[in-house]
Amino acid sequence: MSNTTVRLVFLERVLYITLTTVPCCIFLFINGTMLYTLRSKPVFRETCRYILLYNLLFADTVQLTLSQLMYILSFSRIFLTYPGCGVFLMLGNLTNPVSPLILVVMSLERCVAVCYPLRHASIITIRNTAVAVIVVWAICFLNVVIQILLLLEFPFEELETLQMKTLCNTAVMLLSPLYYDYEEAYTYFLFICAGLIITSTYIVVIIAARSASTDKASALKARNTLLMHLVQLGFSISSTIHNPLLFAVSKLVLFSVLIRIQNFFYVFFIILPRCLSALIYGLRDQTIRPVLVYNLCCQIKLSVISGKPKVSP
Known part of the structure; x- marks a missing residue:
């Protein structure tokens, strides 16, 4: 390979890494600011739906960070050790199922708010929300424990070195067919159950909205929120089909074309689903929006179009 070709390949890799890293860093800044915002005031720390939102954003931010780090290592052709690779994979497997499970809890909370408005404060308490969050993380941790047990089947004693070549x-680390069966069953079960529960709460809220005793404005807002949860669940599912879809495309196109398609898939299926939560909630929620904008602008006071100064939160 000539020096010119090597230089072109290097520049192409730098270009691809830059095109993905820059928007990723922007979205990480937005997510980080949103996380800071949700911990900056008592109204956020002591409101159940904001506690759930914090956990959703935290899991998405960790996933986005891991994905970008693995992407850079892949394009830079940097090989990890087997233990290091295992840590990255298990950390990703811990946080990945958090999003759909938290969306389920958030949907149930909105359903209770519409169907049982008088009992909402007694049902959706800080204590019950904390228990729900602990259960969600416990389910995800149990999933990781099972995967680690399957990982122990890897023949590490046959390796000459722990340095990966x-x-x-996942395909390199976990060779047992049992793992693939488990991962497929777990993923299908998780997203099917999450989809059914969120859809059911959406239908229940629509039915409740037709009731004369229901607050129409509250029901309409809850319905839109649940619809947004369904869209977010769809985005979460899209990230799981990234690798199978890329593998299928690799059989149809040249390698040079595959690299470009891989970058498009990565941005669309990996980056976007992990950054939309902060934008959607931050701009939609009237309580969060002014504080988020204030923090995003590095606490510089903004003015409205009319010229009247906006009071900083």
Whole structure:
């Protein structure tokens, strides 16, 4: 390979890494600011739906950080050790199921708010919300424990060195067919159950909205929120089909074309689903929006279009 070709390949890799890293860093800044915002005031720390939102954003932010780090390592052709690769994979497997499970809890909370408005404060308490969050993380942790047990089947004693000679991915680390069966069953079960529960709460809220005793404005807002949860769940599902879809496309196109398609898939299926939560909630929620904008602008006071100064939160 000539020096010119090597230089072009290097520049192409730098270009791809830059095109993905820059928007990723922007979204990480937004997510980080949103996380800070949700911990900056008592109204956020002591409101159940904001506690759930914090956990959703935290899991998405960790996933986004891990994905970008693995992407950079992959394009830079940097090989990890087997233990290091295992840590990255298990951390990703811990936080990945958090999003759909938290969305389920958030949907149930909105359903209770519409169907049982008088009992909402007694049912959706800080204590019950904390228990729900602990259960969600416990389910995800149990999933990781099972995967680690399956990982122990890897023949590490047959390796000459722990340094990997290929890129870090699940196919290299976990060779047992049982793992793939478990992962497939777990993923299908998780998203089917989450989809059914969120859809059911959406239908229940629509029925409740037709009741004369229901606050129409509150029901309409809850319905839109649940619809947004369904869209977010769809985005979460899209991230799980990234690798199978990329594998299928790799059989149809040249390698040079595959690299470009891989970057498009990565941005669309990995980056966007992990950053939309902060934008959607931050701009939609009237309580969060002014504080978020204030923090995003590095606490510089903004003015409205009319010229009247906006009171800083």
